[in-house]
Amino acid sequence: PDRRDEDALRDRVARELDRARRRTRHLTEAVDDGDLRRQHSPLMSPLVWDLAHVGSQEELWLVRDVGGRVPLRPDIDDLYDAFRHARADRPALPLLSPVEARGYVASVRAKVLDVLAGVPLRGRRLVADGFAFGMIVQHEQQHDETMLATHQLRSGEPVLTAPPVPGPSVPPGPDEVLVPAGTFTMGTSVEPWALDNERPGHPVRVPAFHLDTKAVTNARFVEFIEDGGYERPELWSEEGWAACLASALRAPLFWRRDGDGRWWRRVFGRWEPVSPEEPVVHVSFHEAEAFATWCGRRLPTEAEWERAARFDPRSGETRRYPWGDEAPTDRHANLGQRHLRPAPAGAFPAGTSPLGVHQLLGDVWEWTSTPFRGYPGFAAFPYREYSEVFFGEEYRVLRGGSFGTDHAVARATFRNWDYPGRRQIFAGFRCARDASPEEVD
Numbered sequence: 001p002d003r004r005d006e007d008a009l010r011d012r013v014a015r016e017l018d019r020a021r022r023r024t025r026h027l028t029e030a031v032d033d034g035d036l037r038r039q040h041s042p043l044m045s046p047l048v049w050d051l052a053h054v055g056s057q058e059e060l061w062l063v064r065d066v067g068g069r070v071p072l073r074p075d076i077d078d079l080y081d082a083f084r085h086a087r088a089d090r091p092a093l094p095l096l097s098p099v100e101a102r103g104y105v106a107s108v109r110a111k112v113l114d115v116l117a118g119v120p121l122r123g124r125r126l127v128a129d130g131f132a133f134g135m136i137v138q139h140e141q142q143h144d145e146t147m148l149a150t151h152q153l154r155s156g157e158p159v160l161t162a163p164p165v166p167g168p169s170v171p172p173g174p175d176e177v178l179v180p181a182g183t184f185t186m187g188t189s190v191e192p193w194a195l196d197n198e199r200p201g202h203p204v205r206v207p208a209f210h211l212d213t214k215a216v217t218n219a220r221f222v223e224f225i226e227d228g229g230y231e232r233p234e235l236w237s238e239e240g241w242a243a244c245l246a247s248a249l250r251a252p253l254f255w256r257r258d259g260d261g262r263w264w265r266r267v268f269g270r271w272e273p274v275s276p277e278e279p280v281v282h283v284s285f286h287e288a289e290a291f292a293t294w295c296g297r298r299l300p301t302e303a304e305w306e307r308a309a310r311f312d313p314r315s316g317e318t319r320r321y322p323w324g325d326e327a328p329t330d331r332h333a334n335l336g337q338r339h340l341r342p343a344p345a346g347a348f349p350a351g352t353s354p355l356g357v358h359q360l361l362g363d364v365w366e367w368t369s370t371p372f373r374g375y376p377g378f379a380a381f382p383y384r385e386y387s388e389v390f391f392g393e394e395y396r397v398l399r400g401g402s403f404g405t406d407h408a409v410a411r412a413t414f415r416n417w418d419y420p421g422r423r424q425i426f427a428g429f430r431c432a433r434d435a436s437p438e439e440v441d
């Protein structure tokens with residue numbers, strides 16, 4: 001039976017690797033060579049850098065470390081080391097051409113499948129439960145989301161298409177819910193492919209609080225704008241106001257107002273009227289915080305977000321997903337670039353939490369108020385540069401995943417992070433507020 005489990009795991013790993021690669025190909029074959037080499041924003045790498053970097057990480061961990069094979073291209077390690085060259089400098093590097101990069105990632109993959117066929121998926125911690133393979137699957141999927149963000153930043157003819165998002169299929173329900181005080185298991189020690197920053201699982205007590213059942217919509221965000229949200233320093237933190245002034249912020253990234261005062265948004269190269277019911281996306285932490293202050297609320301902490309996403313009041317248990325322990329399907333959440341936009345609340349009723357919170361997973365990354373730090377007992381694994389070097393006050397945690405996050409990544413324990421001023425990621429937010437003393441017991 002052991003052997004059969006291991007073979008089933010090998011098959012699953014091979015399928016996940018293949019799924020990630022199809023997505024990578026889709027994102028890098030949609031544009032011409034000039035476009036692949038171009039820098040569409042100083043915040044992003046050229047797409048052809050992401051492509052070869054994905055292969056390079058796969059070679060490092062799976063061919064060399066797990067497989068113990070001879071290196072394919074030791075000469076390009078430096079070019080594709082994210083810590084060696086800032087994103088803005090990458091276009092000037094002697095990068096592999098698109099043809100070379102495609103050839104390179106394909107040869108790495110062929111070796112990896114050979115390694116996979118022979119390596120035991122138990123024993124050594126790096127390979128136990130297929131962890132190293134899972135880490136590389138998630139690495140490629142995360143770069144795919146980054147490449148999707150590059151596509152959103154690029155100007156020129158639209159090249160990506162996807163079916164429209166489903167509309168709401170259940171009535172809106174209450175705007176917020178009371179999440180009762182209590183202790184839950186934050187993070188995990190049992191999820192086999194969880195990354196180091198999600199570990200270990202540890203008890204956290206969260207006081208009672210109210211959480212929005214829906215992400216903040218474009219319609220609400222327009223109200224904030226029309227009420228002078230971007231002109232009132234008292235709504236912003238000192239750092240946020242400085243950022244607002246420095247970049248002359250007036251609206252979310254990719255928004256434009258026409259002569260009649262109507263708002264438009266550029267979505268993967270196409271201008272469209274801002275859709276009132278969709279979650280707002282491409283806002284910074286500072287904008288999210290100012291909005292929350294404007295309506296007398298605040299952003300949730302990371303622990304509050306995870307408690308709302310995992311706590312089941314009926315059993316008192318901490319679960320894997322808002323809907324239970326079953327892995328996400330197309331019915332549960334708007335994930336995996338199936339659509340090119342977030343969906344309105346009520347579009348994925350199967351994914352609702354027991355307390356009635358909609359779409360905690362998928363649609364938009366949700367800013368939390370918590371800086372990115374290691375959990376108690378954190379140990380870097382397998383390398384410090386995945387998470388540990390980013391711990392500190394300068395990054396904020398985002399949770400839940402966006403429409404561009406694959407389900408191999410979007411767990412209720414998964415932690416993303418970015419600078420509070422960044423807007424190019426698919427980030428939105430929902431608000432929270434403290435419960436009053438009489439609501440607490």
Ligand code: AVJ
Pocket residue numbers: 139142143146386415416417418
């Ligand atoms: C977790 C999304 C912040 O893109 O910088 C990719 C993921 N780490 N390659 C990033 C990652 C190494 C990371 N984020």
Ligand code: FE
Pocket residue numbers: 053057082139143
């Ligand atoms: Fe990377």
